[in-house]
Amino acid sequence: MPSEQPALPEFLYGTAWKEDRTAALTGLALRMGFRGIDTANQRRHYFEAGVGQGLAAAYRAGVVTRADLFLQTKFTYQPGQDHRLPYDAAASLSDQVAQSMASSLEHLGTDHVDSYALHGPASGYGWTDADSEVWEAMRKERDAGRTRFLGVSNVSLRHLEQMGVAHTEVPAFVQNRCYARFGWDRDVRLFCKERNIIYQGFSLLTANLEVQRHPLITGLAASANATPAQIIFSFARAIGMLPLTGTSNAEHMTQDLASVHLTLPRDAVNEIESQAG
Secondary structure: OOOOOOOOOOOEEEOOOOHHHHHHHHHHHHHHOOOEEEOOOOOOOOOHHHHHHHHHHHHHHOOOOHHHOEEEEEEOOHHHOOOOOOOOOOOOHHHHHHHHHHHHHHHHOOOOEEEEEEOOOOOOOOOOHHHHHHHHHHHHHHHOOOEEEEEEEOOOHHHHHHHHHHOOOOOOEEEEEOOHHHOOOHHHHHHHHHOOOEEEEEOOOOOOHHHHOOHHHHHHHHHHOOOHHHHHHHHHHHOOEEEEEOOOOHHHHHHHHHHHHOOOOHHHHHHHHHHOO
């Protein structure tokens, strides 16, 4: 178990799929008030060096300091990468983890990240020996001070159960795409809750477009003078999630952050969980 609970922002800003807009949008998110930044050393979907450029510009402008921020990045296996690898393809997995971390720290202009996550297990069917090797290498990065906490992403309940059997230490974070039609990832969330693991939910809006039009959500939004997105983010917090948003719209950034001040009635939370899925 993690020895301490991390100090967390109330929202994470996701930097995937932003390409040449990454630096500008990272800077905009910081100016709007985000203090948690999620990225990955996976050039196929992320431009991590662009995140670092956005951070550096914000530091120079006095918007934030490094100490104000929660930075999270990820190690991605080679099948999840394109040709722009952040490590030697011929190296051992343990060495690839270390090389990826060194590259991330250079990209982000820091001597440590706050969370280092396995971007996804090697197999969709269960926790493998490769995953165990990577996890132990990630633990070495943490023990060396290059990250404060460890996480895993894109995992099933089976992965987590097998991971728990294989290792004495569970992750501090689990980050999953969250589908309402699957009970908002209820089984994985329950596993996390029982073990004091913080669940990070992403694609809360884009994976659930139909939910934003659900009469329950639109009715709650109308009565609270809020947007459907704000209702969903407030709901996510109420059931124990740390939500991510990747919006590139400044107005939506402001609205999303404002959702932290919106509290839904417990019966509404229960109704969303049971009906809007």
